[in-house]
Amino acid sequence: MKRPLRDRPDTGHVNPRHPLRRLLRYGRAYRQQVWMASICSVLNKIFDLAPPALIGAAVDVVVQQDASLLARVGVRGTFAQLSTLALLSLIIWGLESAFEYAYERLWRGLAQKMQHQLRLDAYEHVQELELAYFEERSTGDLMAVLNDDINQLERFLDVGANDILQVLTTVVAIGGAFFVLAPQVAWWAMLPVPFVLWGSIAFQNRLAPRYAEVRDRASFLNARLANNLSGIATIKSFTAEDSELERLARDSDAYCQSNQRAIALSSAFVPLIRIVILIGFVATLLVGGLAAVDGQMAVGTYSVMVFLTQRLLWPLTSLGQTLDLYQRAMASTQRVLDVLDTPISIPSGQLALPVQTVCGEIDLRDVTFSYRDAQPVLEQFSLHVPAGKTIAIVGATGSGKTTLVKLLLRLYDVDAGTIALDGTDIRRLRLQDLRRAIGWVNQDVYMFHGTVLENIAYGSPEAGFDDVVAAAKMAEAHEFVSCLPKGYYTIVGERGQKLSGGQRQRLAIARAILRDPPVLILDEATSAVDNETEAAIQRSLERITRDRTTIAIAHRLSTVRNADCIYVMDRGKIVERGRHEELLAINGIYAGLWRVQTGLQTMEMDRKR
Known part of the structure; x- marks a missing residue:
């Protein structure tokens, strides 16, 4: 059982040249x-x-x-x-x-x-x-x-x-x-x-x-x-x-x-x-x-x-x-x-937040953030995500999209401004409660050395085998898992090296589905899958995101065209917002990205030649 930090032996703020004294204080x-x-x-x-x-x-x-x-x-x-x-x-x-x-x-x-x-x-x-x-x-x-x-x-x-x-x-x-x-x-x-x-x-x-x-x-x-x-x-x-x-x-x-x-x-x-x-x-x-x-x-x-x-x-x-x-x-x-003795720079808040009470409204107000000794990634940034809605954030690499996710999870703390969940500053919430309320499917999927079953159930230890299978089916993972040598009991290897990138990503989605969080963040969740698998995952995501606050970060715009609102980021700022059709009509950055990804721009250049 873990001991809270306040209950641990005191290492003391003694002279670092006397490790024995520090050890004796620890060993009280x-x-x-x-x-x-x-x-x-x-x-x-x-x-x-x-x-x-x-x-x-x-x-x-x-x-x-x-x-x-x-x-x-x-x-x-x-x-x-x-x-x-x-x-x-x-x-x-x-x-x-x-x-x-x-x-x-x-x-x-x-x-x-x-x-x-x-x-x-x-x-x-x-x-x-x-x-x-x-x-x-x-x-x-x-x-x-x-x-x-x-x-x-x-x-x-x-x-x-x-x-x-x-x-x-x-x-x-x-x-x-x-x-x-x-x-x-x-x-x-x-x-x-x-x-x-x-x-x-x-x-x-x-x-x-x-x-x-x-x-x-x-x-x-x-x-x-x-x-x-x-x-x-x-x-x-x-x-x-x-x-x-x-x-x-x-x-x-x-x-x-x-x-x-x-x-x-x-x-x-x-x-x-x-x-x-x-x-x-x-x-x-x-x-x-x-x-x-x-x-x-x-x-x-x-x-x-x-x-x-x-x-x-x-x-x-x-x-x-x-x-x-x-x-x-x-x-x-x-x-x-x-x-x-290394100080904890992101202390947990004390306010409890039962997951079942979370509606999922997210509000970022005048947020400024920079990584250590670097220029600000976000400056006076504001964004409102209504509860139960699906929004998408797109933009070039380095525009600050993934930084937003890390700030929401308090992997980093903002330098200025506030981030609120259901109207409460997330710095006041207990860290474990905050992170239980948010499911994150990262583009860099990490699989632990263990079975497929253990990796899907990671973070949901109370889940049964049938729950794991149901989550895998929603993530379009059940079919390939069933073909593995030992099915759900197959060892995936360190970092999941026995699986392809697309397979790891589908297991990560199943892991998030099983946890059933009120807020779901999809950070390039379909970046490592082929077009056929992407279409299947998109169908499952439509069911998964229903009545759930969802933030989808994507480079592939085809995966977010049905979002309630799409935000286009550039150099830490929102430069465009609207639904897919509205952004195409504006003929701005989003429309240019869309033409590049769908091949329309290439076709137009070929015609001009």
């Missing part, structure tokens, strides 16, 4: 599970560090016997002391295993929940952005954000968060034990820790821009692949396979190079840290050994410190891999949360 809803997973990680590490202490106690029992620490607390006899240590070992190992199982499940479960919800939230937010956002970004780039970047965050939550907690627990627990057992040696054991932490921070700051570049290169590569796979037919027809392979190779090489620059730096972390750690280990070995020989430290305590020094320092080398995961995840988190 998972606070309880984070605490539980963190506690299990800490307890697992504490019990994991206990066996060296048991080994030291065992050595103490063997060497000191009745003078050992266990004897001093009341456990007498060597066998009893060793049995006690054996029982403690079983308990500690059991608890360590139990908490390891718990933190594995909790962290991985948290990773799954967060990546799932983050992907849904990001996708839902993207769906609510204006059309201009998609025109300025590639599909591959968005795919990289919604898939690869979120998966990168999941990998870090799977293991990285637990590793960081356990390293911190190790430093605190062992450091505290050292200062209690042998403060004179503890300083040497703890000496490398500040240098390791300082080195980690320094590497993090230098790695961050390199991994940001890696994610950007990955997006470019995804964009190239998505673009080429979508246009594979064009690539083949122009025999451009070799040149596209070279372009892909350049993008892939750029991605590899950026990754190698990041790897070259991150790989240096562990060897450098090992040298620092080795100094602390050798110092503990020598200084502690001399203290044990001089009798300043018990042999058992010395053995515990040697074991714990290794347990303290060597795990710090894993910070390199953890740091690598962290920086990749933060670079990805930055990109995902930037998408979530």
Whole structure:
């Protein structure tokens, strides 16, 4: 179920250089599970560090016997002391295993929940952005954000968060034990820790821009692949396979190079840290050994410190891999949360509009609109469409016809003026209600990968099989669908590539018919069909448009000659209006277009020759 934007976790308006802070603010809803997973990680590490202490106690029992620490607390006899240590070992190992199982499940479960919800939230937010956002970004780039970047965050939550907690627990627990057992040696054991932490921070700051570049290169590569796979037919027809392979190779090489620059730096972390750690280990070995020989430290305590020094320092080398995961995840988190922070420039209104109450009267008053950084497409444009009438809008390409459709659906918002449906400004209406009231048959028909049945019923999930068939018959699609290998259950392929352009267009008309909207927009609805199919569709459209507000946008004037009123647009303005016969009588732009399309002008020129 989708969560309304107002109910989503707050990403906050924080400094974009701190993606972790933004992620923590987003993850407030998972606070309880984070605490539980963190506690299990800490307890697992504490019990994991206990066996060296048991080994030291065992050595103490063997060497000191009745003078050992266990004897001093009341456990007498060597066998009893060793049995006690054996029982403690079983308990500690059991608890360590139990908490390891718990933190594995909790962290991985948290990773799954967060990546799932983050992907849904990001996708839902993207769906609510204006059309201009998609025109300025590639599909591959968005795919990289919604898939690869979120998966990168999941990998870090799977293991990285637990590793960081356990390293911190190790430093605190062992450091505290050292200062209690042998403060004179503890300083040497703890000496490398500040240098390791300082080195980690320094590497993090230098790695961050390199991994940001890696994610950007990955997006470019995804964009190239998505673009080429979508246009594979064009690539083949122009025999451009070799040149596209070279372009892909350049993008892939750029991605590899950026990754190698990041790897070259991150790989240096562990060897450098090992040298620092080795100094602390050798110092503990020598200084502690001399203290044990001089009798300043018990042999058992010395053995515990040697074991714990290794347990303290060597795990710090894993910070390199953890740091690598962290920086990749933060670079990805930055990109995902930037998408979530993209403002919605076309907010939904709050006024409900039940579809059954819509009459379909449309009124555009003094509308001005321009695409970003471009000249106005419409300027002081006004148009009135009576309810239940069919009007046609014709004109040359670029005159603003399709822009009107996008404004009616609020895919864009007007710069000035108003558009009203049944007397109500459409900006006050709920977006879903507005778009449910309008059926749009676009000239660029999009079919989803699925069956014919699913594509016709798209947007009308409550429709039954008989309803789908009835809509297909009205759209003159039933006959060709019945001839398909599996009829209505035939897979149409991605973007409907298994169907012809005319077949896709008839399915799109059937889709709109099934939805039964009070307002129907036909944007070049018969542009991809032959003359015979066009005539059949025209007959069905006469039935479909009856008692329904219909706006037909067409280049082929034969499809709109029966409209109640035809508007001729030129450069964003209405220059002629009237019925078909009236416009022919005016002998203006419409009449000239009519003569060109029907061949009359060509015939007249032939006579003059």
